[in-house]
Amino acid sequence: MERFDEVISRRGTRSVKWDMAEDLYQDKDVLPMWVADMDFKTPEAVTNALKERVEHGIFGYTLPDQLVKNEITNWLEKRHQWKVDPEWITYSPGVIPSLHMIVQSLTDIGDHILIQTPVYPPFYSVVKDHGRHIVKNPLIMKGEYYEIDFEDFERKIKENHVTMFILCNPHNPVGRVWTKDELEELATICLKHGVKIVADEIHADLIYSNQKHVPIANLSEQVNQHTITCLSPTKTFNLAGLQASYLVIANKEDKTKVDKQFKNQGMMMLNTLGLTALETSYKYGESWLEELNKVLENHRDYVMERFHNETSSIRVIPAEGTYLLWLDCRKLHMEQKELKSFMQKQAKVGLNDGASFGEEGKGFMRLNIAAPKSILEDGVSRIINAVQSL
Ligand SMILES: Cc1ncc(COP(=O)(O)O)c(C=O)c1O
Structure with missing residues (x-):
């Protein structure tokens, strides 16, 4: 599982999630937990095959x-x-x-x-x-x-x-x-x-x-x-x-x-x-995927437990698949603009705006859990601390 714990900087790789976030949020300290890709390396066998293909040079x-x-x-x-x-x-x-x-x-x-x-x-x-x-x-x-x-x-x-x-x-x-x-x-x-x-x-x-x-x-x-x-x-x-x-x-x-x-x-x-x-x-990727799904499930459970134990204002909808968690923030009683601004400016996390998924997403935000546990812990703590300080 260690391979999923490694924190790898993606800044400067033209990553939409990490490099665009700075423009979008106008703040270097916002932790990006939005776009649906993962902060994990692809299976080594894939990287090796790509290297070999690149070495061919044509x-x-x-x-x-x-x-x-x-x-x-x-x-x-x-x-x-x-x-x-x-x-x-x-x-x-x-x-x-x-x-x-x-x-x-x-x-x-x-x-x-x-x-x-x-x-x-x-x-x-x-x-x-x-x-x-x-x-x-x-x-x-x-x-x-x-x-x-x-x-x-x-x-x-x-x-x-x-x-x-x-x-x-x-x-x-x-x-x-x-x-x-x-x-x-x-x-x-x-x-x-x-x-x-x-x-x-x-x-x-x-x-x-x-x-x-x-x-x-x-x-x-x-x-x-x-x-x-x-x-x-x-x-x-x-x-x-x-x-x-x-x-x-x-x-x-x-x-x-x-x-x-x-x-x-x-x-x-x-x-x-x-x-x-x-x-x-x-x-070659099947065993890697089996491991990944275990890691993601552990992340889902971790996020659900922390929100459940530490605040009653945000409820996590229990995902059965995907690495995207739908956060029900309606109990914060904020207008969508205020909720977005709260997550960005107070909590300093970059989440997807629930309303971008349609009218029914108002009062919700989407959190990407496909990141090393230490990053996820940081992101969740930021949200919970900000909610508790309200
Ligand atoms: C449901 C769904 N469809 C499609 C895509 C994007 O697909 P692609 O990158 O292959 O265009 C995403 C990415 O988040 C998605 O969640």
Whole structure:
């Protein structure tokens, strides 16, 4: 576990989380705990493969071969019991670009697309930027957890003639790992009303004990034909800067349309080093991932315990997966602007603004726990001390 305790400075590496934070917060002393990447080194086997590739010294045009596809299909089968035909795979530099391509190629201007809020902010822009309309199916908080309002889901689909649903599983920011039953209910409604499912499963590998990620496309052949899944090793192995991801599209007609959209935008190749990272992380990274998930779970428990024991003003929503914790700060009774300013200026931590995830995120902030324990302890203490001094 020691490898996850090492504090490595990321300043001066053009890191969005660390270097941009200074501009954003205008304060060097704010501890960045926002953007969803990790302050951990990627598995050594991946770094070694990258070094070897760099040593070669020639970085001409590169194409993925069967070896890369084999690692992807092996990974999905081994980790998620999902047998994927290599023919269903399309490469993409990232899940966000994929979402843009999907919306543009599989819906029309003026179409209605449903999302479950609060949700990862780009879910709004990938719809709105292309002249499509957002339909919201807000998640509801029941006790400690968020749940899906299925009645509202179906009603909104019918009322708005929704043609596409973008699912976030596991869900960022509320941390739910949707169960098979929940996914079956969603899929049944989508099939009944001819709604295409887009599953953003980028957090699929970051799952805590007693939880199981179920790829929605793997529920049945019918659902598979109706679903486009976006996946990537970049969250799992901390490779976001290398930009290598992929889609799984079993429906031939849909795949042709999405592929054409990528081609029309001139996006036909991946970064050479990204391909090496994609192949080798899946090939060699499994035991590293098992360790990582234990560390993250320990971090989640630590944060929950500290807030629970030391303040009643902030409640941590218990995440079932992802390394993002959703903090319910409503008991601080602050306007969102005041809450943001409080975290930044008093607590001196850089968190994501809950309201950026939608109206339903007001009164919340998002905390990234994928950092060495000493940094996490510092961040949590800063928040608790600031709350206690109010
Ligand atoms: C749900 C979700 N989708 C997509 C992304 C970003 O994907 P990419 O970096 O591959 O564009 C993130 C990153 O935080 C995310 O949380």
